[in-house]
Amino acid sequence: DIQMTQSPSSLSASVGDRVTITxxxxxTIADHLAWxxxxxxKIPELLIYSGSILHSGAPSRFxxxxxxxxxxxxxxxxxxxxxxxxxxxxxxxxxxxxxxxxKVELK
Amino acid sequence: QVQLQESGPGLxxxxxxxxxxxxxSGGMNSDSYYWNWIRQHPxxxxxxIGYISYSGSTFYNPSLKSRVTMLIDKSKNQFSLKLSSxxxxxxxxxxCANIRVGSTVESWGQGTLVTVSS
Numbered sequence: 001d002i003q004m005t006q007s008p009s010s011l012s013a014s015v016g017d018r019v020t021i022t023x024x025x026x027x028t029i030a031d032h033l034a035w036x037x038x039x040x041x042k043i044p045e046l047l048i049y050s051g052s053i054l055h056s057g058a059p060s061r062f063x064x065x066x067x068x069x070x071x072x073x074x075x076x077x078x079x080x081x082x083x084x085x086x087x088x089x090x091x092x093x094x095x096x097x098x099x100x101x102x103k104v105e106l107k
Numbered sequence: 108q109v110q111l112q113e114s115g116p117g118l119x120x121x122x123x124x125x126x127x128x129x130x131x132s133g134g135m136n137s138d139s140y141y142w143n144w145i146r147q148h149p150x151x152x153x154x155x156i157g158y159i160s161y162s163g164s165t166f167y168n169p170s171l172k173s174r175v176t177m178l179i180d181k182s183k184n185q186f187s188l189k190l191s192s193x194x195x196x197x198x199x200x201x202x203c204a205n206i207r208v209g210s211t212v213e214s215w216g217q218g219t220l221v222t223v224s225s
Contacts, residue, residue: 001169036153043202049211089153089155091211094157095166095169096206097155098152101152101153
């Protein structure tokens, strides 16, 4: 099965900082990757699908990109409401594995 | 978009079978979707458990496959999860969710906490 890894596992940044999270698939998944944001006590919310397409309603400061089997989620200017855990998920074929998550905190 | 709602016991004894049902509002009579269970251990990440399609085909996470059964009840617009021989390690919030074929999760249930304890 394809394994999904994320780095870093956590980060601390200041308001206005550019934040980058990486997700790596152990084999090719084409662009079948989504990014979710989960705030404490809430259900995950879709931010990005197909590796780089912003989901309707997601703030434009979020963007995604792909290079081979490496995917990046970027927050262009971190806001206080972005404090959350971010997960990638592959959906090319089952199992629809999630990455382990990246916790984003404010410095 | 459909709405999903989990139901079932919040407390299960060790070695017993966890049983949850997801009720789908808005229809599920299409093979365009997979009907999924996902869980989240307290303070941990998301773990995909498996799916069942409208036609009844299933795919389970290999790590749980030996203990998981999913069924669909088309007459009630429900699908269910059974997880056998539970231990404390199965304590988690369990979510049901639908995934469009070829895409990612469209809708999530609110989640239900299941605690395994005697």
